[in-house]
Amino acid sequence: MSGHSPRTLDSQEKCFKIANLWLQSLRVAFEKEDAALFSECFDSRGWFRDLMTFSWDFRSLQGHHDIKKYVVKSIGDVKISDLRLDESSEGCPHSGHLGQTSIVESALWFETPRARGRGYVLIIPPDGETKPRAFAMLLMINDWKGHEELGFQRGAFEAYWEDVQSQRRHEIETNPDVLIIGGGQTGLNIAARFRQMNIKAIVIEKNARIGDNWRHRYPSLKLHTPRKHHTLLYHPYPSNWPEFTSKEKLADWLEQYAHNQELVIWLDSTIESDPTYDSVVKKWTVVVNRNGDRLTMSPTHLVMAGGFFGDPNIPKFEGQEDFEGEILHSNTFPGGDVFEGKRVVVIGAANSATDICQDLASRGATSVTMVQRSSSGVVSSNFNAILFKEVYPEWRSLEYSDLAAFALPVKGLRELIEGMQPIAQEIDKDIYQGLAKGGFMVTQNPDGSAQMPMVYERNAGYYVDFGFWRLVSNGSVKVVHGNVAKLTATSVNFDDGSHVDADAIVLATGWLPIREKYREIFGSEVIDRTSELWGIDEGGEIRTGFKPSGQPGLWYALGGFEFSRFYSKQLALFIKAQELGYYPCPNWERPSQ
């Protein structure tokens, strides 16, 4: 999607010209408050993505009709002015491509009476008769005027740092505006953002140390995404940091991040069930259990950042009490060494399952058998790296790359990836052949969009290949199919009558939805009022939270590192908007679609 780093003056001038021509049309649409003109700035299949500019919501619209229908209600009210191209070296108009199509990309700035906004546009250049038109444009509120991010703080030279910190800490601990539940990367990114936005927030984490959620996972685990993807807000990795961070390094980095960003965190802490919300004073009453001490607190907001996954999904099998070996979930897999000389069956065929099979095969298990029930989505680490470098090229900072990455709605991204499948098939042909030889079933999805929708629709059923295919191809990992019918003392038996001998069974069977964990805390009456989590909503957006949930004062936040890095800003803006009295809906109901 992105342009390439070296940009000649010629091509840059041309890009400026095209971007300016396109921008003129958009300016006229705003000046005339004309929704039809606005929609005509887009290609007939173009995408408009709006984060809080035209409504108190996140929306993705495709095509003239839907774009016009969406903006017509408020184009007269938004009062967008000073719409301009970003002229910085990273944001200025430059050439790029969408699959095989050449485009011009540019970051944008604009103003409204009370906000400063940013945007990003991907423009299809004019072609003979046609005008330049946007394939995709994002507009988003970036700051409430007078309440901008603090940025670099020099501090008074005479003040003792320790005194300033302990006073700040005391104020937050005694009277927090926001309680963030969960100190994984999501909770930490949000807390760091809130600190810069002057929102008093405390994080409570049930583990004894920040990073323990990673420390407790299986020892071979390395992130499958490159380090730029899993960079935390304001805090780049050292230049010699590995591309794929190991779980221990990540755990320690998160812990150090919390310290360096001066976040206020209570460890060994959680909230007790049944917090109550007073809709008159707009505050919660919540009991926090801090290492056995029960403290009643009254924050205005609760942000649920308890992770993507709820409890492990542990299937029950007939006869499992007769099985003589160990049965464990991937969540507690201690590493392949423990299973040296044993016959291990791994149930499941996605990321954890393939990682664990690789670990077992390389650490002396007598046999490793994977049970695959249905086809898995597969992407190679090589193709993943190509996709990633398109959006996050080396030459561009993370801030601008995130802006560009979030400009294209997820459905637009899906179309783009579908178009790239012939390239993926070519790059990964050895992998597909190797997997097929060993009987591992791969799905491309009916529309050819491969594993990508599985990430955004259910975050399950796919894996990123880091060499697993070779083990399947050469028989080091055997793949069998079917449903487990029952266990005996020493075997796993399938409904087609076949069986596999086993000394241990690893259940790489995923997790239950996190929303069910939240139901235990808040009860069904509250949770049923709130949005679903993950998957695509009716507005074409991934349900990651970071916007009104449906329950006043309750916010959800989840997703990969890029989500909290980016959307923590919108969450902070919503909270500030309530504080400033901008938000028009007194009870913070879920915005209507």
Ligand SMILES: Cc1cc2nc3c(=O)[nH]c(=O)nc-3n(C[C@H](O)[C@H](O)[C@H](O)COP(=O)(O)OP(=O)(O)OC[C@H]3O[C@@H](n4cnc5c(N)ncnc54)[C@H](O)[C@@H]3O)c2cc1C
């Ligand atoms: C095996 C495995 C491999 C993965 N590989 C990758 C990868 O390669 N790349 C990638 O981007 N992502 C990967 N992920 C996904 C990754 O875990 C999530 O993207 C990320 O951890 C989500 O961060 P989070 O902060 O939302 O949740 P978590 O990291 O799960 O953090 C949630 C925190 O909340 C705490 N918590 C939960 N409930 C409460 C409560 N009631 N009270 C107090 N504290 C609470 C938990 O203890 C935890 O510390 C992987 C996940 C797994 C399981």
